[in-house]
Every structure is written in structure tokens, then in C-alpha cells.
Amino acid sequence: MIGPEPLGWRAVAPTEPDPPSRPGDLRPRVHRDVVSFVRRSSRMNTSQQRNWDAWHDRYVIDVRRGERDTSVHPDATVDWAATFGRVGPLVVEVGSGTGDSLIPMAAARPDHDVVAFEVFEPAVASTIGRLGREGVENVRIVMGDAVEGLTHLFAPASIAEIWIFFPDPWHKLKHHKRRLVDAELARVAHRVVVPGGRLRLATDWADYAHAMRELLDAAPGWANDHPDDDGWAPRFAERPVTKYERRGLEAGRRVHDLTYRRLP
Ligand SMILES: C[S@@+](CC[C@H](N)C(=O)[O-])C[C@H]1O[C@@H](n2cnc3c(N)ncnc32)[C@H](O)[C@@H]1O
Helix, strand or coil, rough: CCCCCCCCCCCCCCCCCCCCCCCCCCCCCCCCCCCCCCCCCCCCHHHHHHHHHHHHHHEEECCCCCHHHHHHHHCCCCCCCHHHCCEEECCCECCCCCCCHHHHHHHCCCCCEEEEEEHHHHHHHHHHHHHHHHHCEEEEECCCCCCHHHHHHHHHHHHHEEEEEEECCCCCHHHHHHHCCCCHEEEEEEEEEEEEEEEEEEEHHHHHHHHHHHHHHCCCCEECCCCCCCCCCCCCCCCCCCCCHHHHHHHHCCCCEEEEECCC
């Protein structure tokens, strides 16, 4: 966390220290002293509060918290088959924001079950309001850190695809350590994605795109789907143009897509 907590921040969950790792526990240890987000005011406007009250129980999965109110406790569990009422291919979106990609992409894949992680409560409220109004059934949201969530809430080789679109760029060199896509994310994602499954990324920041490509090209167990085109994937056709992409293009930046395949 950087700086003081902004006014309006409210603690949302009890805190408990993480337990020591259990013998035989093959999950990677995650070290989240530095995270890819900052605490912002969680004050919701009237319509977000209304969305929250109306749709929270249907779409938001409350998980046991760890040390921070955005943490996922190592002993937290979710039975995804029971949650969705079926066993469909699972897709996870990391950092879904206000759901501008999540909602149309999930609606276009009604046979998939889509789990989104987002730490910013007002954005979750906006997302669930739209999900409810549009009657999209195959989405659930965990309000918490995706790296911990991927580590603790999913069985090995259980996710068909992970999507990370326009992660916060953290421009300053001293903040690069906050970037979401790092070696830890590559390791955590590798455990949970099914062999042959995909990690799909997009960013409008060239230096972050190059850093992701370098990192994932070198990451054990991942193969770039498009090695012959300098490693860049064609634009993922299912991905709608969101405000982040539009802003980048208007500022003259190229949007880079990347697709990695989980090796057996
Ligand atoms: C720049 S926004 C992009 C939102 C969305 N993907 C889009 O393209 O419209 C990045 C989002 O990721 C969220 N985020 C950052 N780190 C996260 C983490 N570790 N777990 C869950 N959400 C995270 C932020 O709160 C923010 O809403």
C-alpha cells in the first residue's frame, strides 16, 4: 500500500494472519508485500449502491479473507461446479474493471463459466448491475487479489483461459515491481491453466508489452502462440474496444495482444 488510506475507505472483512504452509501443499507460495493496485475510496454512488444491494448475492462470491481486506485466505475454497450449477469450461478475467470486456465476452460464450477478479468495489458494483440488467448468468466476481485467488481458489489444470486486458501500466521505473504480469503471475497461472489452455493479454503500453513478452517467452511451461510475428498475437477478435484501448489508440499508441499456450 502506498501512502495513507484515502478518506472513504472502509474495511470490508475480518483479518486473519496466513497460516503456515501445510505439508504436501503443492500450491506456489505467493508473496504479496507489493501488489498491483492501490487502495482507492470504496465509496459507491447511489446507483452503484443500488446495484450492490440488488445483485451482490447473485454475482459476488464472498471468500475468506487473509491479512488484508483484498486478500484471499490460503484456506479459502469455492466449489465452482456448485456455484455455477454445472461443470463448464472455466475462464478467469483478472482485473475486470467495470466489466466492459467481461460482460460481452461472457455473454458471447454461454457455455463457459467466467470468474472475474477485481479489487475496486465501485467497479464491481457497476459490473454486477450491468450483468443483472443484461441477464448474463455465467459470471461470478471475487472482490480480491487475483494472484491470491488463482492460487487458493482453483484446482491444478482447471482453467481453460485467463484474460488480462489493459492491466495498470505502473509507468515509473520504481513502480514496475507493482506490475501484475510478473514471474509470480506466470507461475501461479501455469498451475491452474489446463495443458493447451491460454493466457491472453493486451496492453497499449509498448514497454509493458515488451516486458510481458520477454518474461513469458522465458517462463517455464508457456509457449508463445505467435512466435513468427515478433511474438505479437493478432487482435483477439472477441475482445471489445474498451475505453482503455480507445484512449491508447487516440494517443497514438499501438495495442499489443499476446497469447501463450500452457504446455503439457
Ligand atoms: C486499467 S484497469 C482495466 C480494466 C479492464 N480489464 C478493461 O480493460 O476495461 C485494471 C483493473 O485491474 C484491477 N486490478 C489490478 N490489480 C489487480 C489484482 N491483483 N487483482 C484484481 N484486480 C486487480 C484494478 O482495480 C483495475 O480495475
